[in-house]
Amino acid sequence: MSTWLLTGGAGYIGAHVLRALRAAGHDAVVLDDLSSGLAERLPDDVHLVRTSLLDPDLPAMLTGLTSRRRLDGVVHLAAKKSVPESVAVPLHYYEENVGGTVALLRAATAAGIGRVLYSSSAAVYGETGADPVGEDFPTLPTSPYGETKLAGEWAVRRHAEAAGLRWCALRYFNVAGAASAALADRGATNLLPLVARAAESGEPLSVFGDDWPTPDGTCLRDYVHVEDLAEAHVAAAQVLLDDDAPSPGVLNVGRNEPTSVLEVVGAVERVRGRPVPYRVAPRRPGDPARVVADATRIADVLGWRASRGIDQMVM
Known part of the structure; x- marks a missing residue:
């Protein structure tokens, strides 16, 4: 050990x-x-x-x-x-x-x-x-x-x-995502906790920009x-x-799979069965439009591959 x-x-x-x-x-x-x-x-x-x-x-x-x-x-x-x-x-x-x-x-x-x-x-x-x-x-x-x-x-x-x-x-x-409620992300800046709070409270989520050069205009992340x-x-x-x-x-x-902010919102709505209100806010300084991983090397070097998808992350 x-x-x-x-x-x-x-x-x-x-x-x-x-x-x-x-x-x-x-x-x-x-x-x-x-x-x-x-x-x-x-x-x-x-x-x-x-x-x-x-x-x-x-x-x-x-x-x-x-x-x-x-x-x-x-x-x-x-x-x-x-x-x-x-x-x-x-x-x-x-x-x-x-x-x-x-x-x-x-x-x-x-x-x-x-x-x-x-x-x-x-x-x-x-x-x-x-x-x-x-x-x-x-x-x-x-x-x-x-x-x-x-x-x-x-x-x-x-x-x-x-x-x-x-x-x-x-x-x-x-x-x-989280292994249990006790270990959940309680931060104020990560997207998924913010989307979940909007679903629970009814207070609109701030979506920072809908005019990015992406399919639905919101940032893409892996x-x-x-x-x-x-x-x-x-x-x-x-x-x-x-x-x-x-x-x-x-x-x-990473998973080599781009997901937009609005797709995360849709996943939370689908899994939790309730709407997520949101409003479009100005872009934030320092945010890139798209960041998606090529995860080939970690699979080759460590034998590691992600096995959980976005729906498991929002449960």
């Missing part, structure tokens, strides 16, 4: 990754400052270290932790993730996402942790055009959030090469179920544990 340090493990995605790791026979120590994560998402027997990655005592904390138990690697999910907020306060995002990643890499390496699995984002691609994007597609992010995730990738890759670490970066496309995403982390962790295998590097996590 391996044990992983899981940063951001009390968050929406982190709690699902924790659940999947444990189901596969691994263990984890969660590091989370609970600024957006929820302690109640964690099982009672999980060790929670409540601290920020920017805490100057982080190196001593991790060294003390590894003196008491073996940590085989880091799964690094902790980050700020709102595109509009990143446009409003870019320096905060650089400090938290890039500064936090650099601080974690230094502290983990000093503590003798030799594997890093980094949570990246399709936001690193920016505007992509009509074709699915592979990992070699140019990275031209259109928001400070995307820039910070790309800079984090660079830091992980370069540090891994210099320090002899094994590494992987998973570029998430749009994550949705949605992946959070449980599929969590299983991708387990597959990556298992490859990182095999010291004879090459480091996986950068991998897309």
Whole structure:
């Protein structure tokens, strides 16, 4: 059994990754400052270290932790993730996402942790055009959030090469769904929770632009179920544990299936049997029109493929 340090493990995605790791026979120590994560998402027997990655005592904390138990690697999910907020306060995002990643890499390496699995984002691609994007597609992010995730990738890759670490970066496309109501996404920016709230409350959903160059005028995204995403982390962790295998590097996590905002609205109406009111609002700064994954490489490298569709995400 391996044990992983899981940063951001009390968050929406982190709690699902924790659940999947444990189901596969691994263990984890969660590091989370609970600024957006929820302690109640964690099982009672999980060790929670409540601290920020920017805490100057982080190196001593991790060294003390590894003196008491073996940590085989880091799964690094902790980050700020709102595109509009990143446009409003870019320096905060650089400090938290890039500064936090650099601080974690230094502290983990000093503590003798030799594997890093980094949570990246399709936001690193920016505007992509009509074709699915592979990992070699140019990275031209259109928001400070995307820039910070790309800079984090660079830091992980370069540090891994210099320090002899094994590494992987998973570029998430749009994550949705939940394993249970207790683990559901409670964020205020992701589309599916907002659509569900509109269906329940009757308050109109804001659809940011209906004049995008897409079939119905709304943005197209590649949605992946959070449980599929969590299983991708387990597959990556298992490859990182095999010291004879090459480091996986950068991998897309998606389904290669574009879904528009209005198609998500339609799926919620179909599955929940109630209308979703919406109003068209101006486009948001930093939003690209279309981002859809070419998920060929992750299937080849990790043997992972998404198995859940959009209807399962909106249940």
